[in-house]
Amino acid sequence: MIRKSLKQDNTKLKGEVEIDTGFFGGKGYGGENNERLSHVMTKKSIVNVAVERGGKIKAEIIPVASAQIMESFIKRNIESKATKIFTDTSAVYVRSDIVYKRESVNHSKKEYVRGKAHVNTVETFFSHLKRSIKGTFKAISKQHLQSYLDAFVFHYNNRGNDNQRFGVLLNTLLRA
Numbered sequence: 001m002i003r004k005s006l007k008q009d010n011t012k013l014k015g016e017v018e019i020d021t022g023f024f025g026g027k028g029y030g031g032e033n034n035e036r037l038s039h040v041m042t043k044k045s046i047v048n049v050a051v052e053r054g055g056k057i058k059a060e061i062i063p064v065a066s067a068q069i070m071e072s073f074i075k076r077n078i079e080s081k082a083t084k085i086f087t088d089t090s091a092v093y094v095r096s097d098i099v100y101k102r103e104s105v106n107h108s109k110k111e112y113v114r115g116k117a118h119v120n121t122v123e124t125f126f127s128h129l130k131r132s133i134k135g136t137f138k139a140i141s142k143q144h145l146q147s148y149l150d151a152f153v154f155h156y157n158n159r160g161n162d163n164q165r166f167g168v169l170l171n172t173l174l175r176a
Contacts (some may be wrong), residue, residue: 001123004102005055005166006151007150008058008059008060008153008154011056011082012076012077012078012079013050013051013052013055013056013057013058013077013079013083013084014079014081014087015055015079015083016050016052016083016084016116017046017050017052017053017078017083017084017085017086018050018051018053018054018085018086018087018118018119018120018121018122019049019070019078019085019086019087019093019122020048020049020087020088020119020123020126020134021047021048021062021065021070021075021092021117022044022047022049022122022126023044023045023047023143024045024046024047024129024130024133024140024145025140025142026045027072028044031067045055045061045142045145046061046062046063046064046065047059047060047061047062047126047145047149048060048062048069048070048073048075049122049125049126050073050077050078050085050122051119051121051122051125055103056156056157057125057156057157058071058077058151058153058162059125059149059150059152059153060146060149061149063092063144064094065092067091067092067093067094067095067104068095068106069092070092070095070096071095074096074100075097075099079134080099080100083090083100083101083102084100084101084102084103085102085103086102086103086104086105086116086117086118087102087103087105087119088104088106088107088109088119089104089105089106089108090107093147103115103117103155104117104157105117105118105119106116123125124141125156128152129149129152132152133148133161144153145176
């Protein structure tokens, strides 16, 4: 009940926004040069995350990692005016170049930061999420993953003051 009450709102992110995709669940690891990549990834849930530097975060499960799906995710969650996005060099972001100013880092060339260009905030969120799932929940089914993402987004977006976060949580539950 509590997790289901913590839906993400429709407010769009703005300013400097990092975007990345993560893979959750299933067994094995599929790196970029792994021949088993498509087989491994079909068993995993694919999650897009966008984080406004110094602000809020959005996360959602997507069916496939494609340029069309990424474009839809970006349009729904990120303001187009005066927004700069930071990504890796994945081809799924190419369509966003028409509307957004974008800088990217090339992880395959061991480039993780170049000036302001990085996706470290998103990767930190993924790391925290994966450690929490493994350490607390052990495993989460694909069916319930989005509600767990919503809860982690709620905690991230209400970080900083536990008393205020509790008040927001209580208010959210009373309105549900």
